[in-house]
Amino acid sequence: MSDLLKKGFYLGLGAAISGKEKFEKKLDDLVAKREMTPAEAKTMLNSWISKGEGLDQEWSDQAKGKMQDRIKALGFVTKEEYELLEARLQRLESHLYKK
Numbered sequence: 001m002s003d004l005l006k007k008g009f010y011l012g013l014g015a016a017i018s019g020k021e022k023f024e025k026k027l028d029d030l031v032a033k034r035e036m037t038p039a040e041a042k043t044m045l046n047s048w049i050s051k052g053e054g055l056d057q058e059w060s061d062q063a064k065g066k067m068q069d070r071i072k073a074l075g076f077v078t079k080e081e082y083e084l085l086e087a088r089l090q091r092l093e094s095h096l097y098k099k
Contacts, residue, residue, distance in 0.1 A: 024045065
């Protein structure tokens with residue numbers, strides 16, 4: 001399964017790079033035809049990249065939330081819950097051994 005995930009990741013990465021290169025070429029063509037200024041092309045490219053980064057972050061947040069839900073459903077505790085239980089155990093042990 002790990003190999004399949006790697007291949008999927010590389011496929012997506014390759015598609016993104018190819019898409020970016022095609023987009024840049026299209027912008028260069030528009031600039032060459034004087035249908036767009038270089039500044040407009042740069043602004044459009046930066047906007048496209050920003051939107052992609054925003055979507056990437058959104059997808060990462062969604063994936064993280066789903067993973068946390070699955071882990072919780074399996075009965076695992078969060079790091080914070082573990083630390084609270086550890087602190088409680090230490091308080092109980094210190095109280096027990098004082099006597």
